[in-house]
Amino acid sequence: MELRPSLNRGMVPSTLTIRPLLAADLEAVRRFTDREIGGNYFSASELNEIYERSGRAGVMYSLVLVDERGEIYGVRITYPPGNWQKGKGQGLTPERWPHALEETGYFQSIFLSSALSGQGWGGRLSHESLVRLRKAAAKGVVCHSWKESPNNSSFRYLQKLGFVLIAEYPSYWQNVPYNCTRCLKPPCQCTAQEMYLDLVERTA
Numbered sequence: 001m002e003l004r005p006s007l008n009r010g011m012v013p014s015t016l017t018i019r020p021l022l023a024a025d026l027e028a029v030r031r032f033t034d035r036e037i038g039g040n041y042f043s044a045s046e047l048n049e050i051y052e053r054s055g056r057a058g059v060m061y062s063l064v065l066v067d068e069r070g071e072i073y074g075v076r077i078t079y080p081p082g083n084w085q086k087g088k089g090q091g092l093t094p095e096r097w098p099h100a101l102e103e104t105g106y107f108q109s110i111f112l113s114s115a116l117s118g119q120g121w122g123g124r125l126s127h128e129s130l131v132r133l134r135k136a137a138a139k140g141v142v143c144h145s146w147k148e149s150p151n152n153s154s155f156r157y158l159q160k161l162g163f164v165l166i167a168e169y170p171s172y173w174q175n176v177p178y179n180c181t182r183c184l185k186p187p188c189q190c191t192a193q194e195m196y197l198d199l200v201e202r203t204a
Ligand SMILES: CC(C)(COP(=O)(O)OP(=O)(O)OC[C@H]1O[C@@H](n2cnc3c(N)ncnc32)[C@H](O)[C@@H]1OP(=O)(O)O)[C@@H](O)C(=O)NCCC(=O)NCCS
Pocket: 109, 110, 111, 112, 113, 116, 117, 118, 119, 120, 121, 122, 123, 144, 145, 146, 149, 150, 151, 152, 153, 154, 156, 157, 160
């Protein structure tokens, strides 16, 4: 019996492509995030809002990683400056940033298929969003990293990109009624690490 890659976490497709998120992807993204981060993390209406916030002046900042059949293996959700005010949970410290919130983009979320983690795809997806943010003259990018991610992989891949720790928020996602893969049911007790990348200081 031939197993489709999404049903066999050991299999990785030979060809993967990074491309802009399309409106037509949203239902597949919802199924993907339900599976990879926890049931009900994103509702269909929230994904519509994410799609709206991800684009500005004809440029799409959020990206997907797909195989040759269009199946989703990764999602990098990014908002350009001006299209966001806060993250999904509670806690943001703009007074500790080198640049104003209005000049700062937001890395809302990144998820990879578990079969792909540890192979640098998180960095490649994020790098492509950073290229777009730099072209839009963003001065920085902020995100909430998941401290309990396996082997602290979230913090580690962000550090490789040059992000630095700003603050920590225990139970950051406690008001998000989703089934976290670690806590299994609400309320999620995981900690967010606010991290910032200064795009002016770090030019590449
Ligand atoms: C976090 C994530 C985006 C990082 O992307 P990535 O492509 O795996 O990043 P890298 O390959 O650069 O790996 C970063 C480090 O974590 C380690 N790592 C990654 N996935 C791992 C796993 N499942 N188990 C153990 N270690 C892991 C890597 O070995 C690497 O170690 P190093 O710093 O010694 O080189 C990705 O692993 C992912 O989607 N994880 C699940 C969802 C998640 O945590 N999202 C972030 C929410 S804020």
